[in-house]
Amino acid sequence: MSGIYYPDTFTIVPPQSGFKKPGQLPPEQIQQYFDEGYTVVRDFFTPEELQPCRDAIADMVDQLAKKLHEAGKITNLHDDAGLFQRLTKIEEEFPGANILLFKHQKIPKAFRDLWCSERLLNLIEQLIGPDIAGHPVWNMRTKTPNSIALDVPWHQDCGYFSEESYNHLIPTAWVPFLDTDETNGCLQMARYGHRLGKVAAHTCCHSDTWFIDLAEEEMEKTLGVDIKNDLVTVPVPYGGFLLFNNMIPHRSLPNRSNDVRWSIDLRWQSPHENYGFYGIAEGILFRSSEQERVEPDWEKFLAVDRKEVWQKKYFKQVIETDQFDTTVTGPWIGRWHVTNENKHSQAFTKIMKLHR
Template identity: 50%
Template structure:
């Protein structure tokens, strides 16, 4: 699909403005025209149930679930996914972790391969031996067949049709998340997903299915959402970056005023059993909790939108059409997503274009790298 984003791009921000942030040490947002800030609001897109398909199909949301998604901004669905498909994803991840262990051992970055540990422990042992192993896995962006099958699952696409219409595409931003115990790099602070995308995404409904590969609990780091935080149809203020990570973080003082929500009173802890999923839109404020268990909390987050609108990913990569009304027999072309590459074990930095959207209120190795480069650098699986 040929497409050119028309919104403000981070590439238009001069390196001198970004350097000013670092040299002064304090951020005066009133003096800077950062593209994350906007008065645009699109409440109807995120609050209004669209016309529904006339045909009943497997996987469709019930009227109550559909109403909750648009009213509260999220819905938790139990016993939805086929366990065999999820187990296939686990098997694919086992292969990826094994490949990583082989490469790290070959490069003499780990003492041994930890083959005696299973799916929920092995990567944590690699992380202990070679800090950053989780980031290496995350950055790889490999999309094995099991992931492709899940993303284009008939039930999930039938659900998406109810939310965004029949012309469905997978969004270019998807993630495999290995949340190892007590690890800052895998604990995500409060944010809206649009906080990472350019302003073209602000007016497009991009539903996310967050799919855990075990029973996700408060103890092992499930998600929390802020119900009703999408009601205004706005993207609130974020800052960059959190701790030693590449994550943006919601401005917790100003954002509740913009969004009309309370980060304490409206907080919902979403424990999702294996086989279930958490469905939410791209304006809902959410975060993941720290993993206080002794096992890895594996999860996938997959996104969709209509392929008739812009993806909001800085022209770096476009989505993958999955259904087209004009072509009922359309076959998905995975070629741009189905890449094969080695792990980058020497570079754990993740500078990204979202760092030029928001005030840099905390510097770390990631922000310094993008300032040093003076240009926008993609980091999401491309």
């Protein structure tokens, strides 16, 4: 944990152009983002804009089902089930299918188009200025009903990155693909927890997962969070998204509904700053103040799969893992004190011993 803090970076609104572009938020909402650490952007996308993403998710689930079926892991493709039920049925036959989808996902074109869409980049420009890159860490969340695998505990996103990321803003858009509330796993925010510009001490690994964990007592002590008054449940309707920064503590609630809660995390930062991702992957340039128009180099970006690079870098002396293995490891595990040993932390320890 760094002893240098950057409160101004996360609390002071940067200079604004004064000319509102399509998609940009009113000044009071930008102010809220910097004051509270997050804001809900409603009715931003039309159903027509988001449908290609839903279709891409359905295709990813279909590919996973066929892969499991061909290997004899499931007996039914469940192709009569819809987008919000099929993965649950697959999961009933092969527990951990949701983890496989999380672990082996490749970013489809529909997600890429959303990530660098003109209106969305106009909004991000209000937060970090005209030079914008996509951060290498994006995720599709496969939150099946009543599964703890994707119940993410309290954490700061910076807790997953190296200290080089602590001094700059990394905005995240959490985009759900259905209406979300406290019944199906919307997020909770610890508002104001970003104001000191600090990264608190996390532990690892939460329950049976690979997630880091931030205790509420630590949030109070180190970040000044008022647990009784500052924890806010944040429903997000379909077509909107939750916009937050990399210092604000947050978590997701359990999915107690009958539908899969699909969502994606998309992140941006200045291309002039360190991505804080352990040298595993770089970002992708979307906008530059020195160029009138930037064509994102998707070929270069897609040539580097961060999960594969991590595997190749640290699994050099390890036999190729089972393609249906539901263990997840990553460099963040080594950053924090391991207070709960499970298969994920044990795999990480084994890897690092062999690597040394």
